[in-house]
Amino acid sequence: MAKAIMFCGTASGVGKSIITTAFCRILANKGYSVAPFKSQNMSLNSITTPDGFEISIAQNLQATAARVMPDWRMNPILLKPDGGKTYIVRKGKPFKTVSYGEYYKFADEHFEIAKDAFDSLSREFDFIVMEGAGSPAEINLQKYDIVNLRMAGYAKANVYIVGDIDKGGVFAAFKGTFDLIKDKFKPLVKGFIINKFRGDINLLKPAFDMFKNYCSVPILGVVPFVRLKLDEEDSLFKPSKKEGFVKICVIKLPYMSNFTDFGVFEFIDDVSLKFIDKPEFDDCDMVIIPGSKAVDYDLNYLYKAGFYEALCKILSKKLLIGVCGGYQMLGEVVGLSKGFGFLKMTTEFSKDKKLINKTYKGINYLKGANLEGYEIHHGLSEVEGVIQLAEDSNVCVFEESKKIIGTYLHGIFNNREFxxxxxxxxxxxxxxxxxxxxxxxxxxxxxxxxxxxxxxxxKMIQ
Structure with missing residues (x-):
């Protein structure tokens, strides 16, 4: 069976995901076979694996770091906030949508699924690098927690707790977290990691010995604050780049999904990208409506916030791109809702979810190109009066007179010809x-x- 190591955090966004990613690569570089694992993730950002299953983008990045193919077992339970409810993806496939309170009725059932997934991976790999979620010290939720120390206990994992010193209060966060976790799990915790440090480390080091007076668990090291062009935390937005020869604006929807579609622009020096929550497009060369987990809700939000009127004014003047849910909004009808009517298109929602990872052949303006990406959507669209850009009639279309592109393909911006x-x-x-x-x-x-x-x-991996 594989050895296991887990990274928990004092809170969300402290960097446990990115440190998990690093350890996947470190172990792979040392010649071990490695798999990432997060028994339950809450994220609106997901991908389709090559064999047609859905997992969080964070575990996909970690699989890349481990140099293995992404697998639903690496993220057996995925939760997506859905207009006040929780949409559950289980074993890589849609399960059901439930209220927040109702979700916890499935905790024991989901824990069994998580254990089975872990055991299956453990038989195939030397190391499992596990990631916790949020904080392991949420005292009101510990009996339902299947992703932090309960899972670590089952896996017999060494646990390291990450804290974000950039936010302040990191020593109090370490002490408070350790004190509030259940006594039976405390022996699993082998050390604390200070993340996102700026400044002179010699001023910080005396605190390590002082901390021993308050907690028996040592501080193992300090990770500096660095900016890398990776998805640091799968539930957070990337900082916007302010300057660029080409200026791209992405509308920040309340239930925006797959914001990592735009990560490629981090690597193009002449492009700036920013997320906007006001209908102001003067400083934009192109506007993107991204994917959405709650299309009806986000469409209504855009109407109320004045985006429809602002978008009408830029048609044929600036490029407007709709991705997945954003593409559906450009049509006349979206389920039971009125779309913007920019495209002659209707979208109906099906119980079955399309999960596909595919490369399409480009046609017309993209003839000779390949369009690689993945699709995750319930909507079935019929569009007319457009130029097809892919062999499938609805995957990618262009309304030339209005300068509108609509696509169902996540990851399409990673294609150079596009x-x-x-x-x-x-x-x-x-x-x-x-x-x-x-x-x-x-x-x-x-x-x-x-x-x-x-x-x-x-020392940590022995």
Missing amino acids: LKFIFNVIGKKIDVNIDIAKEKDKQIDMLAEIIENSLPVD
Whole structure:
């Protein structure tokens, strides 16, 4: 059976996901076979695996770091907030939508699924690098918690707790977290990791010995604050880049999904990207309506916030791109809701969910190109009066007179020919001769090197 190591956090967003990613690469570099594992993730950002299952983008990145194919067993339970309820993806497939309170009735059932997934991976790999969720010290939720120390106990994992010193109060967070977890799990915790440190570490080190007076668990190391072009936390937005020859605005929907579609723009120096929550497009060359987990809710939000009127004014002047749910909103009818009517299109919602990872052949303006990506949607659309850009009639379309592109394909911006096309539409030439997969791999290697220089890795994995 595999050895297991788990990274928990004092809170969400402290960096446990990115440190888990680093350890996947470190162990892979040492010659071990490695699998990431997060028994339950709550995220609106997911991908379709090559064999047609849905998992969180965070575990997909960690699988990339481990140099293995993503697998639903790495994230057996995925939760997606859905207009006040929880949409459950179980074993990589849709299960049901329930209220928040009702969800906890499935805790024991989901724990059995998580254990089975872990056991299956454990028989195939040398190491399982596990990630916790939020904080393991939520005293009102500990009896339902299947992702933190209860799972670590089952896996017999060494646990390391990550804290974000950039937010302040990291020592109090360490002490409070350790004190509030159940006594039976405390022996699993082998050390604390200070993350996102800026400044002179010599001023910080005296606190390590002082901390021993308050807690028996040692502080193992300090990770510096670094900005890498990776998805640091699957539930958080990337910082916006302010300057660029080409300016892209992404509308920040309340239930926006798959914001990582736009990660490629981090690697193009001449492009700036920002998320906007006001209908102000003067400083934009193109506007993107992203995917949504709650299309009806987000569509209503856009109407109320004045986006419809603002979007009407930019048609044929600026490029408007709709991705997945954002694409559906561009049509006349979306389920039971009135769409914007920019495209002659109707969308109906099916109980069955389309989960596919595929490369389509480009046609017309994209003839000779390949469009690689993945689809995750319940909507079935019929569109007329547009130019098809892919062999499938609804995957990617172009309404030339209004400068509108609609696509169901997540990851489409990672395709160089598509990037060239959209920059040509706005009349700007940009060098897009990049390989996004290679660039991200370099970033993972840089991250792994930083972590190896900051923590006693060999001691932690023994």
